[in-house]
Amino acid sequence: VSSSDLFHPQRTTNPRKPSKHIKFITIALLFLSLSNNPPPPKKNPFWFRIPQSSESHRYLFAFQFWAATNLEEIDFKMVVGLINANPTVYEKKERRTRPVSSDVVDEYAVEPIDELEIFDHIRDIKDPEHPYSLEELKVVTEDSVEVDDNRSYVRVTFTPTVEHCSMATVIGLCLRVKLMRSLPSRYKVDIRVAPGTHATEAAVNKQLNDKERVAAALENPNLVEMVDECLAPSYD
Amino acid sequence: MNPLDDMAELRLLQTLEGHKDRVWSLAWNPTTGTAGVPAVFSSCSGDKTVVIWEQSPSGSFERKAVLDETHTRTIRSCAWSPSGKMLATASFDATTAIWENVGGDFECISTLEGHENEVKSVSWNAAGSLLATCGRDKSVWIWEVEPGNEFECVSVLQGHTQDIKMVQWHPSMDVLFSCSYDNTIKIWAEDGDDDWHCVQTLNETSNGHTSTVWAVSFNANGDRMATCSDDLTIKIWGTDNLHSGNGFVPWRHLCTISGYHDRTVFSVHWSRDGVIATGAADDAIRLFVKNTDGYVEGLMYKLLARKEKAHEMDVNCVQWSPTEKQLLASASDDGTIKIWELASRS
Numbered sequence: 001v002s003s004s005d006l007f008h009p010q011r012t013t014n015p016r017k018p019s020k021h022i023k024f025i026t027i028a029l030l031f032l033s034l035s036n037n038p039p040p041p042k043k044n045p046f047w048f049r050i051p052q053s054s055e056s057h058r059y060l061f062a063f064q065f066w067a068a069t070n071l072e073e074i075d076f077k078m079v080v081g082l083i084n085a086n087p088t089v090y091e092k093k094e095r096r097t098r099p100v101s102s103d104v105v106d107e108y109a110v111e112p113i114d115e116l117e118i119f120d121h122i123r124d125i126k127d128p129e130h131p132y133s134l135e136e137l138k139v140v141t142e143d144s145v146e147v148d149d150n151r152s153y154v155r156v157t158f159t160p161t162v163e164h165c166s167m168a169t170v171i172g173l174c175l176r177v178k179l180m181r182s183l184p185s186r187y188k189v190d191i192r193v194a195p196g197t198h199a200t201e202a203a204v205n206k207q208l209n210d211k212e213r214v215a216a217a218l219e220n221p222n223l224v225e226m227v228d229e230c231l232a233p234s235y236d
Numbered sequence: 237m238n239p240l241d242d243m244a245e246l247r248l249l250q251t252l253e254g255h256k257d258r259v260w261s262l263a264w265n266p267t268t269g270t271a272g273v274p275a276v277f278s279s280c281s282g283d284k285t286v287v288i289w290e291q292s293p294s295g296s297f298e299r300k301a302v303l304d305e306t307h308t309r310t311i312r313s314c315a316w317s318p319s320g321k322m323l324a325t326a327s328f329d330a331t332t333a334i335w336e337n338v339g340g341d342f343e344c345i346s347t348l349e350g351h352e353n354e355v356k357s358v359s360w361n362a363a364g365s366l367l368a369t370c371g372r373d374k375s376v377w378i379w380e381v382e383p384g385n386e387f388e389c390v391s392v393l394q395g396h397t398q399d400i401k402m403v404q405w406h407p408s409m410d411v412l413f414s415c416s417y418d419n420t421i422k423i424w425a426e427d428g429d430d431d432w433h434c435v436q437t438l439n440e441t442s443n444g445h446t447s448t449v450w451a452v453s454f455n456a457n458g459d460r461m462a463t464c465s466d467d468l469t470i471k472i473w474g475t476d477n478l479h480s481g482n483g484f485v486p487w488r489h490l491c492t493i494s495g496y497h498d499r500t501v502f503s504v505h506w507s508r509d510g511v512i513a514t515g516a517a518d519d520a521i522r523l524f525v526k527n528t529d530g531y532v533e534g535l536m537y538k539l540l541a542r543k544e545k546a547h548e549m550d551v552n553c554v555q556w557s558p559t560e561k562q563l564l565a566s567a568s569d570d571g572t573i574k575i576w577e578l579a580s581r582s
Contacts, residue, residue, distance in 0.1 A: 185549055185570065188499065188517070210417065210448065210466075211517075211550070212312075213399070215258075215282065216328050216354045216372065219309050 112149040121182040126230045155190040172208040174230045246543045252573040257282030259567035261313040261553045267320030269559030280311035318364040328354040345385045361405040370400035391432040407458045415449035443489035453506045464501035469494040491536040507556035515551030
């Protein structure tokens with residue numbers, strides 16, 4: 001992953017799926033161009049040797065060859081998904097209801113914001129690559145939130161699912177946007193990658209905490225769409 | 237605490253609400269505020285507009301004009317030409333617009349295109365003949381102002397390895413300073429005919445900043461400059477023999493002001509009277525002056541005043557006015573602009 005500009009991947013136009021016709025032609029051409037010797041193995045999880053004898057296997061090989069070369073062009077989101085096709089999914093923590101004090105309660109007292117409240121804001125954010133929440137993937141936990149309500153300060157430390165996860169900046173951005181929309185404006189928010197869990201940790205942290213970069217990124221409609229998708233509530 | 241600290245205070249004169257989003261930057265019109273001309277300043281915002289404010293005879297500032305429907309994204313900074321007749325605005329939409337004051341109305345007379353993405357800063361040279369812009373595409377563009385409101389790009393300067401946050405011309409020489417996300421400050425000068433190149437880089441080895449440098453400001457003489465950074469410090473740099481005529485004289489680090497800011501310092505501005513104002517992400521404004529008493533050895537600059545919670549949110553920009561009475565304007569993420577007066581503690 002190039003550390004230069006993580007909010008703005010190379011592709012800036014909307015990813016489009018190729019039409020069915022193009023898919024068919026590509027497969028057909030690939031199939032026709034195949035010799036008896038399969039191409040050298042690529043570093044792609046979908047590549048594996050297929051016996052040459054069966055015709056159906058040739059089709060399968062051809063599709064996977066196409067998938068390996070073309071999916072990357074079309075939708076970088078999906079490629080990252082392929083790299084971590086089987087994330088570890090944890091069970092959602094049981095939601096604790098706060099104990100109601102039996103003493104006389106001042107209805108107008110403002111409760112200080114604590115770790116659990118902040119965690120409640122971020123636990124259901126969907127991971128950009130998988131249909132699971134950040135909590136389920138243990139990208140964030142209640143312990144990853146540090147808050148000081150008196151100083152209006154919060155720091156969230158998140159753990160990306162893979163060390164080379166190019167989605168780290170998107171996750172960080174989602175966290176920032178959700179907290180920005182949920183917390184009082186007096187709050188100062190720091191977002192960082194858990195130390196030792198990402199290859200370009202310093203670069204990711206610097207971008208996530210540069211508010212000018214974040215502001216510009218949030219004026220990019222493609223990125224906003226991606227973030228909004230992750231932030232949208234899922235009804236399960 | 238040293239009894240001579242906090243000898244003065246910033247008194248709030250007025251809070252101006254005129255933007256619907258964070259106010260990123262403001263700039264005083266240099267030809268106003270003196271000789272009977274009411275003080276004027278412009279402010280630019282995430283709401284894609286620029287507001288022009290003018291001081292009324294009673295002393296309060298009022299909204300005079302709104303420049304809108306030109307930029308399609310955040311307007312990050314604005315700068316008046318030295319003649320006060322033109323205003324340049326730099327925007328995240330990758331363009332720089334030039335506005336002219338035509339009998340009280342502001343008209344967009346030119347749009348400078350060329351940057352690949354967000355333009356973050358714009359600066360006019362002392363003579364008003366050159367304009368510099370910079371942005372996230374890591375380049376600095378120099379434009380020549382030609383008759384008939386034409387602007388021609390004379391140079392595209394590469395060298396920074398990251399996003400450039402601000403460009404500022406030296407107050408008397410045609411030497412350009414740029415500060416960047418790559419933690420360095422670069423100095424650019426011309427070698428004969430339109431041949432601009434980097435003559436010095438102030439990085440960590442020159443005792444420079446260790447994180448993004450957000451702004452640079454010169455003192456009245458032009459022999460000192462202050463830079464502020466995400467590394468929570470202000471650094472003072474100096475040069476000797478300003479007008480030696482022997483070509484460019486390198487700048488060197490003089491001192492670092494540290495331990496005063498808790499979060500990123502976004503803005504620094506040096507007043508005519510030698511007071512350095514800073515605006516930071518901890519919502520505070522601080523003022524520093526040269527340490528002329530001998531109480532603390534080696535302490536070159538000391539804190540003159542501090543205004544905690546000057547705004548409800550981050551202070552993005554502080555600018556001293558060119559008026560006879562020194563006013564300070566500050567712009568914030570909370571969408572307001574505040575006008576302050578520096579007064580001695582009673």
